[in-house]
Amino acid sequence: MNNKIVITCAVTGAETTKAHNPALPVTPTEIADAAYDAWQAGAAVLHLHVRDEHGKPTQALAVFKEAIERVRRKCDIVIETTTGGAVGMTPEERLQPVTLEPEMASLDCGTVNFGDEYLVNTLPIMREFAREMAARKVRPTLECFDLGHVFASHILIKEGLVAAPFHYGLVLNVPSAAKYELDVLEFFVRKLPQGAFWTAMGIGGKANLDAIYGAIALGGNLRVGFEDNIYYSKGRLAASNAELVERAARIAKDCGREIARPDDVREMLQLRKNG
Ligand code: ZN
Secondary structure, three states: OOOEEOEEEEOOOOOOOOOOOOOOOOOHHHHHHHHHHHHHHOOOEEEEOEEOOOOOEEOOHHHHHHHHHHHHHHOOOEEEEOOOOOOOOOHHHHHHHHHHOOOEEEEEOOOEEEOOEEEOOOHHHHHHHHHHHHHOOOEEEEEEOOHHHHHHHHHHHHOOOOOOOOEEEEEEOOOOOOOOOHHHHHHHHHOOOOOOEEEEEEOOHHHHHHHHHHHHHHOOEEEEOOOOOOEEEOOEEOOOHHHHHHHHHHHHHHOOOEEOOHHHHHHHOOOOOOO
16 A cells, blocks of 8 residues: 555635634635645645635636745645535536636536535536546546435446546545544545545545544545634634644654555646646
8 A cells, every 4th residue: 555645735625714713824825825835734735716806706617816826836746636626616606717728627526505505516517527527638536425425426437438547535524524433544445446546535624633543544645724724722713724634644643554645646646747
């Protein structure tokens, strides 16, 4: 088994605000600084959402372009843009950042309840996203919030819309979707295609930390960052995204794993050259 573990940092997300955690990076400059600090702390992948001038989630190309350029000027972290966007966005809006040809992009594998709201991902939407990513050689992270999403991903693979090596994002503990529990994670992992890479994404402080240990035990990769969790411990806000990356890296190293660098991820997931 590959001894290297990949840490993804989701620095901003769509739901977190500065009122939740004042250290949330919002502008392209803040996002690039946070990505750089996370990279220095051990993150190999940046999961990227951007915000407009009012701090609201946007899929606007100009903002993504600026953020990507600023990050690339500072470090070689692999950039994974979101196509989940935010609740209420159209599929066309959500897909836009893929046209900038990032190395990776998230691809939500099904409709999901999101607290009181919901994100719609029908099979035709998923096929369109997968086709666009394949045409542009963008590696999808197949995000699964519920078990049915894993089986939906099998349909995309069977139809030839997603090719190996596969990378899954198992998003657990979104309120009203699948909960994070070790046996739930283990069951999801058992249903992935042979040889698939996967990253556990526990939502909320406790689930996020538990998922780090769960992913290490089951051979997966880690995701931390303010999109998923704003706390370092119960009642204590994380000082920065990098602080969460540092802890994840420390835990992985204590478990005898090496921390993957961006070029390791490029090799593992066979990412397009000069992404
Ligand atoms: Zn996201």
